[in-house]
Amino acid sequence: MRILCTNDDGYMAGGLGVLAEAAKTLGQVEIVAPDREQSATSHALTIHRPLRSRRSSGGTFIVDGTPTDCVIMAVNELLGFRPDFCLSGVNHGANMGEDVLYSGTVAAAMEATVIGIPSVALSYTGDDFESLETWGPLLRGFLEQILAQDAFPTHTLLNVNLPSIPPQEVKGVRVTSLGRRRYADSITKALDPKGREYFWIGGDISTWAGAEDADYRAVKEGFISVTPLHLDLTNYKLLEEIRGWDLAL
Secondary structure: OEEEEEOOOOOOOHHHHHHHHHHOOOOEEEEEEEOOOOOOOOOOOOOOOOOOEEEOOOOOEEEOOOHHHHHHHHHHHHOOOOOOEEEEEEEEOOOOHHHHHOOHHHHHHHHHHHHOOOEEEEEEOOOOHHHHHHHHHHHHHHHHHHHOOOOOOOOEEEEEEEOOOOHHHOOEEEEOEOOEEEEEOOEEEEEOOOOOEEEEEOOEEEEEEOOOOEHHHHHHOOEEEEEEEEOOOOOHHHHHHHHOOOOOO
16 A cells, blocks of 8 residues: 655644654555645645755655645656555644635645545644644554545545544544534734734634534544545536526527
8 A cells, every 4th residue: 555645734744744654554655745834725736836846854755835736746756656545634723614625635635536546634623733643543543444445435535533632532433514614803904013904814713503414513522523525516406406597698
């Protein structure tokens, strides 16, 4: 088993190290990661400047681009082989609900899925990121079960969120749907020291909503959330209704 590990927090992030160490017990691991934090870059590609890569003394491939760039570079240039699996994370922060649309962690796994490589995005929902080191044994057992599946779903990635509790207190695993997240005060307006106006995007969480099997409910109750995300975003239930509009030019 040849495994590609990547992330959006940068090649020095603790979560990536924990994930790679856990994966090493399951196969040959290569790390290709951004040279800096690339959170909220979503599925962005670097197309207006050249990309550069270098290899660290520890063997990690470091790319001066987005998580999506890292996967493309890994598969087409850097590794010299096609990975059997892609693991992205462990992200420093949750990726639930609409956050999956912005997440570089999820986007890296999605790009691997587009290429045809089974992939999993993993995120930790707490903010005590130092504690991620304690998740190694649990992650090894969890990933072993996933990588052992002969019939991994096509055109689909798994979005995994770890609850913000010690790993020994995790109650189990739940297969979930995406919740809905609403933000308050998503833009902050202020003045810089020279009196010029600027804006800062990123507000406080206001409310969560969703079905009984929503991801945020699972992690809140102490479970690992596993959400299958499909590449096909078509709303099939509305196809006939929209066709009934008789749109024409």
